Amino acid sequence: MSRLAYLDSLRGIAAVLVVVTHLWLPSWSMPNHFLLDIGKMGVIWFFLLSGVVIPFSLQPGPGGARRFIVSRGLRLYPTYWLSMAVFVAMLVLTHAELPSGRTVIANLTMLQAALGYSDVVGLYWTLFIEWVFYALCLGLMLTGKLHNTVFRALCALGLLLVALAMGLARMLLQRKLPVALPLGLSLMLFGSIWRDWILGQANATSKRCAVALLGAFIVVLPPTFYTAYSFDTGLGEYWVRYLFTYALAIGSFLVLTQRVRLQQPLLLWLGTRSYSLYLLHPSMALLAGYWLGNATPSTLLALVATSLAFLAAHLSYRYVELPFMQLSKRLNGKARAPMPFVPELQVPQKTSNRP
Numbered sequence: 001m002s003r004l005a006y007l008d009s010l011r012g013i014a015a016v017l018v019v020v021t022h023l024w025l026p027s028w029s030m031p032n033h034f035l036l037d038i039g040k041m042g043v044i045w046f047f048l049l050s051g052v053v054i055p056f057s058l059q060p061g062p063g064g065a066r067r068f069i070v071s072r073g074l075r076l077y078p079t080y081w082l083s084m085a086v087f088v089a090m091l092v093l094t095h096a097e098l099p100s101g102r103t104v105i106a107n108l109t110m111l112q113a114a115l116g117y118s119d120v121v122g123l124y125w126t127l128f129i130e131w132v133f134y135a136l137c138l139g140l141m142l143t144g145k146l147h148n149t150v151f152r153a154l155c156a157l158g159l160l161l162v163a164l165a166m167g168l169a170r171m172l173l174q175r176k177l178p179v180a181l182p183l184g185l186s187l188m189l190f191g192s193i194w195r196d197w198i199l200g201q202a203n204a205t206s207k208r209c210a211v212a213l214l215g216a217f218i219v220v221l222p223p224t225f226y227t228a229y230s231f232d233t234g235l236g237e238y239w240v241r242y243l244f245t246y247a248l249a250i251g252s253f254l255v256l257t258q259r260v261r262l263q264q265p266l267l268l269w270l271g272t273r274s275y276s277l278y279l280l281h282p283s284m285a286l287l288a289g290y291w292l293g294n295a296t297p298s299t300l301l302a303l304v305a306t307s308l309a310f311l312a313a314h315l316s317y318r319y320v321e322l323p324f325m326q327l328s329k330r331l332n333g334k335a336r337a338p339m340p341f342v343p344e345l346q347v348p349q350k351t352s353n354r355p
Contacts, residue, residue, distance in 0.1 A: 004198075005268055006261035010253075011049055013262075015019065015277045017042030020308060023285055023302045037245045043126055044249035049182045050130060051191020052257075055137045055146055065138055070232030072134055074328040076275075078320050080110060080127065083279035086312075087121050090286035096176045097161040121282055136185060149193055153209035156189035160220050167228035179228045187250075190217075198257050213248075221246055243267075245317070276316035281309035 021039030058068050084107060091098050099107075099120050106117035113119075113128045136155075140146040161180040190213050196202040204206045225239040225246075234335065256262065270277070288305035289296075 008271030011260040012267040013272035013287035014042035014045040041249040042164035047187040048191040086283045125350045156186045159186040164224045167224040171227040174213035273313040273317040277313035280312045
């Protein structure tokens with residue numbers, strides 16, 4: 001078993017937190033002002049895990065950028081397109097309102113937020129942040145700064161300050177500016193620095209940078225959340241809830257990657273299928289509702305939807321994710337070897353947890 005398998009376990013837990021948020025919490029009638037948002041906690045773990053892995057999957061030298069884009073594209077897009085097709089099919093089956101053709105076409109790019117279109121599935125917003133992080137890593141690699149710990153730390157701090165500025169703008173303008181984008185990127189860059197601690201390779205520089213960023217989070221996050229969520233947009237966004245969730249997510253991530261490393265087989269199984277589970281569980285919720293009917297007890301409905309989500313995730317991993325990962329290796333000229341752990345993102349809005 002890989003010495004980093006516990007990271008995959010953490011990814012499995014994060015995916016389950018997202019599923020519980022969307023399939024189970026509605027039936028428990030949890031109030032919007034409940035202090036902890038476990039779905040967003042899972043998303044924060046996903047962002048941090050991406051930071052641990054993605055920058056170091058880039059191979060400098062001729063063709064490094066091309067191999068990275070091919071690998072990431074084939075890793076994300078096929079399953080993403082499958083999830084969109086299944087979700088639209090479920091909307092048709094349940095006679096729900098369909099997104100416009102332009103919205104669907106924009107969503108095929110995974111960059112719909114930049115194009116000014118809404119997400120077909122609420123949780124797609126995290127994947128846009130993922131691609132922005134890829135672009136940032138590529139830019140750092142091409143400028144020779146990707147493995148400069150101090151420079152990455154300064155970028156993380158700068159993005160954190162951008163989030164604070166956007167929070168102030170949200171408060172003054174009463175507009176929903178995307179605070180999630182700079183916050184997510186800052187967390188990812190912190191994850192890239194925390195990686196040295198995980199691997200036992202932290203030197204004086206990486207230790208100082210990690211501690212400094214943790215201090216910056218402690219100082220900057222409270223005013224960021226207070227200003228950004230000083231008014232209610234109808235999605236249950238309360239600044240104390242955000243602050244507690246982020247604090248618990250970051251703190252638990254540090255503990256679970258440094259002190260308590262979980263490697264149970266079930267969690268590893270979930271971790272390898274977490275991307276498909278993340279993307280397909282909203283469709284399985286619609287399918288369960290269609291089969292069982294609206295009069296079905298909510299707990300039974302959640303149980304069936306969860307079972308369908310696990311089954312769909314396994315089939316998607318086996319027949320979509322694995323074949324395209326193998327294709328990526330062939331195109332990039334790599335030997336057939338176990339795919340390294342690569343975390344994916346993602347949680348929805350109210351149906352979304354968009355910050």
